[in-house]
Structure formats: structure tokens, C-alpha cells
Amino acid sequence: MNSFWSEGDHDTKAPVKITKDKNGVDLVTLQNQRGFSVQVSLHGGQVLSWKNERGEELLFRSSKANSKPPAAVRGGIPICFPQFGNRGCLEQHGFARNKIWEFENNPPLLHHNNRNDNAFIDLLLKPTEEDMRIWPHSYEFRLRVLLTSDGALKLISRIRNIGSKEFSFSIAYHTYFLVSDIGEVRVEGLETLDYLDNLHHKQRFTEQGDTLTFESEVDRVYIGSPHIIGVFDHEKRRTFIIRKEGLPDAVVWNPWEKKAKAITDMGDEEYRQTICVDGAAVEKPIKLKPGEEWTGRLELTALPSI
Ligand SMILES: O=P(O)(O)OC[C@H]1O[C@@H](O)[C@H](O)[C@@H](O)[C@@H]1O
DSSP, X not given: OOOSOOOSOGGGOOOEEEEEOTTSOEEEEEEOTTSOEEEEETBTTEEEEEEOTTOOBOBOBOXXXXXXXXXXXXXXXXXXXXXXXXXXXXXTTOSGGGSBOEEOSSOSOOOOSOTTEEEEEEEEEOOOHHHHHHSOOOEEEEEEEEEETTSOEEEEEEEEEOSSSOEEEEEEEOOEEEOSOXXXXXXXXXXXXXXXXXXXXXXXXXXXXXXXXXXXXXXXXXXXXXXXXXXXXXXXXXXXEEEEESOOEEEEEEOHHHHHHHOTTSOTTGGGGEEEEEEEEEEEEEEEOTTOEEEEEEXXXXXXXX
16 A cells, blocks of 8 residues: 655655545545645545645535535535536536545556655546446546645546547536635636636626626636636635646636525535635537547645735
8 A cells, every 4th residue: 555655755755644434435645744734535536635734724624514425525626527517417517526436556657747746646437337327438537636745736637538439528626725704715817708607507708807706606617717726815814826737617616605505515604614616627528539548637736825
């Protein structure tokens, strides 16, 4: 179990701990020398926690979250694949978040350019025969979850078509940022973009404001968003920077009061503590011919702001 890690400096191997949750599912904790940590579950390949050097949690997780498979945990970063939302005939957000992933000891070489990346885990999802009946495509979904020495969290997905016919998929890293209060948050980088509004039958609108603030339910897919998006939490004096590659869209979601009350695994007032901003490929599903592989990268950084 200790051969997943470390590249670069072998003398400063990052601590990695594998434990089991109360349902017997493996939980991996990555830690860096500065004390940042990330927790990933094999259930859904879902990041459940990301903490800074002071041990402060950066991701929201509902007090009512149900961690019993197959339901995905309400919070952290569930992965929506191969479908986003109800845009297809599969279950909401696809099945990947409900599956038990495996560890992968020796994944195909993955190049990334930051030599300071020092703790990571490689996970793999492959379809079972039963899965093939629901979505009849042969694929390998490799996920690397990586904590850099600076405390950034990286998620690198590689999806390969190992079958004999083309397929297409959508994907989103459904990131629940933990915020002081939704009224104190603004999102920058989406201004002037077109978005598909899930609250208006997925109709297309154009963002008018200079910056995005929140006063009611929001459920949008921003199309062709920039590679960098900022989530500013004025009260906490914290800024999340989202960097993405291969993920042209950005989903923004907050259920607000009425919908939060209807969500059984979310507290009535908890909508105030989170904003979902997801690096995603939704508007134009990604097509993979036999033998082709797609890579998508998400990098999250949390910085103190003035
Ligand atoms: O409750 P779920 O399946 O995790 O989905 C939460 C929300 O996820 C968002 O991304 C969707 O746009 C919303 O429509 C949906 O309600």
C-alpha cells in the first residue's frame, strides 16, 4: 500500500494514511510538510476534506451527509460522470460518484509540471458487467488526487476509450467550497459569459453583472469560461482560485432556502455556508474514439485576502 507515492525528493516522502470509514470503505489522507491535508474516499473517488496549515476546513460537508454507498456524500468534491445533471438517460449526475473506485499502483505515466507536487493517490474506475448494461461503453477513468507542497489540491482525470466504438460523456468536479456566508461571496471570471440556466429550462442567457453575487437560488452552466475563476469570501478573508484545463465550462450552484429544505441530506440553513463552482465539460460532451484518451485538470488554491 505504500507504493503510490512520492516523486521528486524521496527523503521528504509525504505522509499518507489509509483508514476505513464506518461503512468499511477506504479513506486516504494525504498530508504535506506544512500541515495541509486532503481526504479522499474510494466511494466515488470523492474528495471529502481539504484543510489548510492551520487545520481549517476549506470544503463544505453537510452535517446531514449520508456516507453510506451508493449515495454520494453531500459536500466535498463529488465527480459527475458520464452525465451532468439530468442531461441524459442516466441517474442524476451519472454513476461515478456512487461507485467504489480502486487504488491503482502503477498507472500509465502522467506528466505534470510542478516538481513540488509531493503527495498523491491514483484511483481507477472501470465498468462492471452490470454497469455495461446501463452505459454500454468500455472505459478506464483514472483519477489522480494530489496535494502540492504549497497546499493546492489538484484533481487530474484521464478517461480512455478501451472499447471498439466512440462514446461521449460530460464531467464536472462538483466542488462545495466552504464559505462564511453566501451573502459575503462573489465569484469573478464569469462576467459577460453566456450561461445555460437550469432554473429556466436550460435556456441561454448572458451574464450582465461585473461580478457574481448571490441573493437567491442559482443553477447555471457558464459556457466557455476562462481557465481561472476566483471565489472571494469577504468575511473569511479568503479567496479560492480555481484553475482548470480541458474543462471549458463552469457550473455555479446554490440551492437557497426553499430547495435546501427539500434536500434531505442538507440542513435547512446550510445553503448559507457553501457555493458550488465546478470545473466542467457539459455544454459540448467530450467525444472519444476507440483508443483515445481525454485529460482534464482542476487545481484549487486557497489564499488569504485583504
Ligand atoms: O442533489 P444532487 O444530485 O447532488 O445535485 C445537486 C445539484 O447539482 C447541480 O450541479 C445541479 O445543477 C442542480 O440541478 C442539482 O440540484
